[in-house]
Amino acid sequence: MRLIKIALGSVNPTVGSVRSNIERCIAMATEMSAAQATVGIFPEQVIGGYPSEDLVQWRGFIDAQRAALERFARETSESPTVWVLGLVVSLRGHLYNAAAVVHRGAIVGVVPKEKLPTYNVFYEARTFSRGGPGLRDEVFGAPFGDMVFEFDFGTLGVEVCEDVWSPDGPMRRRCYAGAELIVNISASPYRMGVMGTRREMLATRSGDNQCTLAYVNAVGANDGLIFDGGGFVLQNGRPMHEAPRWRQQWSSTVVDLDRTQRLRTENTTWRNDCIDARATSTLPRIERWTKPTTDRAGLAYPAPAHGSFFLPSPAKARGAREEFCEDLLDALALGITDYFEKTKAFKGIGIALSGGRDSLLTLLIAWRSVQTRFAHLDDEARRAKTAELMRAFYMPSRYSSDHTSTCARTICAELNVPFQVVPIEEAFNREADVARTMVGGELTGITQQNVQARLRSLRMWNWANTTGMLFLQTGNMSEKAMGYTTIGGDLEGALAILANVPKTVVIYLLEYLLDVHGFEGIRLTLSAPAGPELAPNQKGEDELMPFRVLDACFHLYAAEKLAPTEIVEALTSMFPAEQPENLRAWVEKFIRLFVQSIYKWVQAPLSLHVGNLDLERERALQLPVVETTEWTR
Numbered sequence: 001m002r003l004i005k006i007a008l009g010s011v012n013p014t015v016g017s018v019r020s021n022i023e024r025c026i027a028m029a030t031e032m033s034a035a036q037a038t039v040g041i042f043p044e045q046v047i048g049g050y051p052s053e054d055l056v057q058w059r060g061f062i063d064a065q066r067a068a069l070e071r072f073a074r075e076t077s078e079s080p081t082v083w084v085l086g087l088v089v090s091l092r093g094h095l096y097n098a099a100a101v102v103h104r105g106a107i108v109g110v111v112p113k114e115k116l117p118t119y120n121v122f123y124e125a126r127t128f129s130r131g132g133p134g135l136r137d138e139v140f141g142a143p144f145g146d147m148v149f150e151f152d153f154g155t156l157g158v159e160v161c162e163d164v165w166s167p168d169g170p171m172r173r174r175c176y177a178g179a180e181l182i183v184n185i186s187a188s189p190y191r192m193g194v195m196g197t198r199r200e201m202l203a204t205r206s207g208d209n210q211c212t213l214a215y216v217n218a219v220g221a222n223d224g225l226i227f228d229g230g231g232f233v234l235q236n237g238r239p240m241h242e243a244p245r246w247r248q249q250w251s252s253t254v255v256d257l258d259r260t261q262r263l264r265t266e267n268t269t270w271r272n273d274c275i276d277a278r279a280t281s282t283l284p285r286i287e288r289w290t291k292p293t294t295d296r297a298g299l300a301y302p303a304p305a306h307g308s309f310f311l312p313s314p315a316k317a318r319g320a321r322e323e324f325c326e327d328l329l330d331a332l333a334l335g336i337t338d339y340f341e342k343t344k345a346f347k348g349i350g351i352a353l354s355g356g357r358d359s360l361l362t363l364l365i366a367w368r369s370v371q372t373r374f375a376h377l378d379d380e381a382r383r384a385k386t387a388e389l390m391r392a393f394y395m396p397s398r399y400s401s402d403h404t405s406t407c408a409r410t411i412c413a414e415l416n417v418p419f420q421v422v423p424i425e426e427a428f429n430r431e432a433d434v435a436r437t438m439v440g441g442e443l444t445g446i447t448q449q450n451v452q453a454r455l456r457s458l459r460m461w462n463w464a465n466t467t468g469m470l471f472l473q474t475g476n477m478s479e480k481a482m483g484y485t486t487i488g489g490d491l492e493g494a495l496a497i498l499a500n501v502p503k504t505v506v507i508y509l510l511e512y513l514l515d516v517h518g519f520e521g522i523r524l525t526l527s528a529p530a531g532p533e534l535a536p537n538q539k540g541e542d543e544l545m546p547f548r549v550l551d552a553c554f555h556l557y558a559a560e561k562l563a564p565t566e567i568v569e570a571l572t573s574m575f576p577a578e579q580p581e582n583l584r585a586w587v588e589k590f591i592r593l594f595v596q597s598i599y600k601w602v603q604a605p606l607s608l609h610v611g612n613l614d615l616e617r618e619r620a621l622q623l624p625v626v627e628t629t630e631w632t633r
Contacts, residue, residue, distance in 0.1 A: 477501055552575075
């Protein structure tokens with residue numbers, strides 16, 4: 001047996017906090033080394049924080065990362081553990097997103113990322129150059145480029161994030177060059193459903209390349225990107241370890257590298273492919289390192305905890321509903337937590353609570369953020385923290401109902417969130433009168449609705465500016481896509497929590513939270529039709545279309561890029577009970593309002609990204625503000 005212990009360190013870095021980030025790594029490395037880790041790994045760009053975007057254009061930022069890496073090497077010089085951690089390096093006019101290998105105080109080598117994503121929320125090719133087969137150079141006095149590292153425990157290959165998402169990534173040739181253990185350091189953002197995809201993809205890469213694959217992910221939120229942390233160790237396709245997610249921590253497992261070699265020997269297809277590659281391809285160079293690594297004599301064979309190699313683990317897996325909801329709620333709560341803590345600009349959190357679904361879910365997510373941040377306290381202490389850090393305001397006009405007032409008041413009492421009623425009726429009358437004198441006549445119905453929304457936003461901003469609190473925007477993605485929102489009104493806030501969460505998902509999450517917590521405020525809110533209460537008897541589905549149809553239109557048009565006729569065809573199969581003429585009318589309405597509302601998106605606040613399709617023009621769906629739908633006819 002050739003046993004090694006692999007430690008995965010999910011670190012929560014802040015962009016630009018080079019000193020603090022490396023101190024977190026050093027503290028975690030000290031614990032890993034004390035636990036006799038053979039290899040300890042940290043996430044992509046953990047030193048400078050990810051995504052650093054155009055901050056990498058500042059030479060001082062790059063120099064600070066080199067100094068931090070050298071500090072890490074010095075402070076771990078007495079440790080026999082081999083370390084892998086991510087940073088940005090500058091070399092001959094190029095910037096590289098790279099992984100550094102450190103051992104006993106020395107930088108053994110630096111390997112650049114090869115696959116640079118420039119899609120969805122990523123823009124790496126804008127600033128970074130890519131590595132490639134056969135690249136050989138030197139940086140920091142250490143080898144730089146395409147290489148594998150030979151230690152006394154075996155041969156190590158390292159790569160960065162996107163490299164593993166391509167079946168033709170560097171892993172293949174590094175395994176052909178002899179790498180038995182591949183380490184992938186990542187900063188891979190959370191998105192709905194990503195865990196299943198990530199788990200399956202990593203198992204496939206490990207199996208295809210007949211290697212032990214160790215993957216570690218960053219945790220935390222930077223701007224609107226949310227990283228769920230965790231990690232995996234897979235051996236020749238077999239899952240060996242899955243690290244906890246959503247918190248800064250490290251975990252470890254033991255693997256037998258002799259098993260990887262034996263399975264390679266048995267796999268004739270892999271061996272033949274390897275021979276062909278050696279004859280025809282440029283393989284990485286081998287860097288031999290002779291200093292001894294961690295003593296592995298005391299490691300125990302990685303036998304199943306439940307004592308059987310043939311029977312499944314008795315551990316109960318989470319159901320699909322629970323996994324989906326808990327992951328999404330954790331992501332959104334972490335987005336609030338890290339925005340609040342990393343900016344260091346706010347003293348608490350405020351929400352304009354309407355008694356409707358969106359503001360209710362936003363309140364519950366903010367409450368979850370507080371509960372998670374202070375999980376170490378007892379129940380009463382957490383309730384006190386909630387009252388200290390959170391505020392909710394209900395601002396009724398003539399159209400507000402007793403029902404929504406009761407909903408808002410009830411949930412705040414249940415959560416212990418301070419609640420204040422601030423009527424806007426008098427201000428609404430004054431502002432409407434002023435507006436009438438400006439237009440020389442009566443206001444439109446839409447204008448009267450927007451006056452109410454803008455008064456509420458103005459009051460929230462005035463309160464937030466005076467108190468130093470974080471004003472959360474509460475609108476959902478479906479209504480944002482249709483322009484069913486007010487510039488200067490409910491589109492306002494410092495951070496948009498649900499801006500990339502469809503309305504059907506908002507309702508689904510509330511139903512789940514009702515089952516989990518049993519809050520009466522949730523039950524009351526869900527008992528009435530959704531509507532903004534800006535005019536008599538408003539119902540959102542009456543003014544737009546059924547939410548399930550709306551969200552289907554959004555996906556088919558904005559994600560699948562289907563033409564209107566194709567969308568109607570798809571909807572006909574999805575909703576056979578709906579009249580075809582209704583479906584056609586809804587599709588036409590959706591596309592018209594969608595295109596007309598793009599100008600609103602660019603004025604919306606920073607939003608949390610939790611899906612593959614987001615309405616933030618700078619990061620995801622990049623559409624011209626000025627466009628027409630003429631091509632659809």
